[in-house]
Amino acid sequence: MAQSSSRFDLSAKLLGWWYNQKNKIIKNIHIQDFLSRFPITSRVARKEGEAIFQLMTGFVDTQILFTFVKSGALQYLDDRPLTIDELSGKIGIDVKGTEILCRAGHALGLVRLKSKNIFLARRGTLILSLPGMMELIDHHSILYEDLLDPISLFDGEKETRLSQFWPYVFGKAKSLDSMDVSRYSDLMAKSQFMVARDTIGSIKINKGIKWLDVGGGSGAFASELVKKHPSLKISIFDIPGSNADNQSHNFISGSFFTDQIPTGFDTISCIRVLYDHNDQTVSDLLTKIYSALPLGGKIIISEPMLGELSPNKWGDTYFATYTYAMKTGKTRSPSQVADLLVKNGFSKVKVFPSRRPFVTTVIEAHKN
Numbered sequence: 001m002a003q004s005s006s007r008f009d010l011s012a013k014l015l016g017w018w019y020n021q022k023n024k025i026i027k028n029i030h031i032q033d034f035l036s037r038f039p040i041t042s043r044v045a046r047k048e049g050e051a052i053f054q055l056m057t058g059f060v061d062t063q064i065l066f067t068f069v070k071s072g073a074l075q076y077l078d079d080r081p082l083t084i085d086e087l088s089g090k091i092g093i094d095v096k097g098t099e100i101l102c103r104a105g106h107a108l109g110l111v112r113l114k115s116k117n118i119f120l121a122r123r124g125t126l127i128l129s130l131p132g133m134m135e136l137i138d139h140h141s142i143l144y145e146d147l148l149d150p151i152s153l154f155d156g157e158k159e160t161r162l163s164q165f166w167p168y169v170f171g172k173a174k175s176l177d178s179m180d181v182s183r184y185s186d187l188m189a190k191s192q193f194m195v196a197r198d199t200i201g202s203i204k205i206n207k208g209i210k211w212l213d214v215g216g217g218s219g220a221f222a223s224e225l226v227k228k229h230p231s232l233k234i235s236i237f238d239i240p241g242s243n244a245d246n247q248s249h250n251f252i253s254g255s256f257f258t259d260q261i262p263t264g265f266d267t268i269s270c271i272r273v274l275y276d277h278n279d280q281t282v283s284d285l286l287t288k289i290y291s292a293l294p295l296g297g298k299i300i301i302s303e304p305m306l307g308e309l310s311p312n313k314w315g316d317t318y319f320a321t322y323t324y325a326m327k328t329g330k331t332r333s334p335s336q337v338a339d340l341l342v343k344n345g346f347s348k349v350k351v352f353p354s355r356r357p358f359v360t361t362v363i364e365a366h367k368n
Ligand SMILES: C[S@@+](CC[C@H](N)C(=O)[O-])C[C@H]1O[C@@H](n2cnc3c(N)ncnc32)[C@H](O)[C@@H]1O
Pocket: 168, 169, 173, 185, 188, 189, 191, 192, 195, 214, 215, 216, 217, 218, 220, 221, 237, 238, 239, 242, 254, 255, 256, 257, 270, 271, 272, 273, 276
């Protein structure tokens, strides 16, 4: 043990020395000038410059996208191409500002400016047509506000607006009013389509089984599941009020903080549920699910996760920051989720290769 830790110290020291030397060279302005004369190194330098510029200015891109969504510009352009003057009149933004917005939108691939007309481009069309995308972009103004003071956000001091948007994370499940529940349930339902597609496409589902979707909200996942597998018998377990607008599935009202998970199901899923909660809450929930399943029963976890081999842009940058701002949330890597499953009795854990890790990663495990 002592030997392996000293070997680790040595390789960390060597790596530290290597980074130090490399960074000294990168910082040297004469070397930068020299390297910029050669095609390969000048390409690397330009790419790094562009990446730094993108990092520095990404917040402007986000707000341009937000303005296109919030002002209704994308929808107006979906009806027909417009001139700057026409669009300005429709969205109620000054002509000069509209022109700047449209040139920026062209650069970002949202619209196309051609002979004084503005057309909706492919990216803009996709944003309009992907279910839940407009609502997701709109609700990000809350995270944006929380990020205005990022140092105190990361320091964990700050009361966040995002934690108020997701009030159940503090265990207030039973005291939420229906307005609170339908506000977030609606957003989740609309953005469920892609998650459901990737989840259902990853796993093998046996005919006629009984399935419980824990934290299944208003039943958007259940509806997609039953469309693909009409023989399934699906129930949803969620806090009261989550299914207010959808009576088409069997809804079992309860809170996994205080109630047992209902029994009699072959498969239990948690779709975008674990990452809302800390390790203790997740462990307690997995223990309850394990007890509720019969021998041979299956659990399915599906949600966005951290990068496994190295941090990635969606899991480690976006989702980790988002769930941290929720206060009790935590984005986990597939192996962290697998560890929690194993610690709570599950075996034969399988992580499915994700087609779109920014949408979801799927894990299944068994009770044997
Ligand atoms: C992020 S949403 C995901 C909803 C849905 N599974 C989806 O992917 O669209 C988390 C869900 O967990 C539910 N939830 C939160 N706390 C809960 C609790 N203590 N007991 C049961 N459900 C809970 C919420 O009401 C909400 O529907």
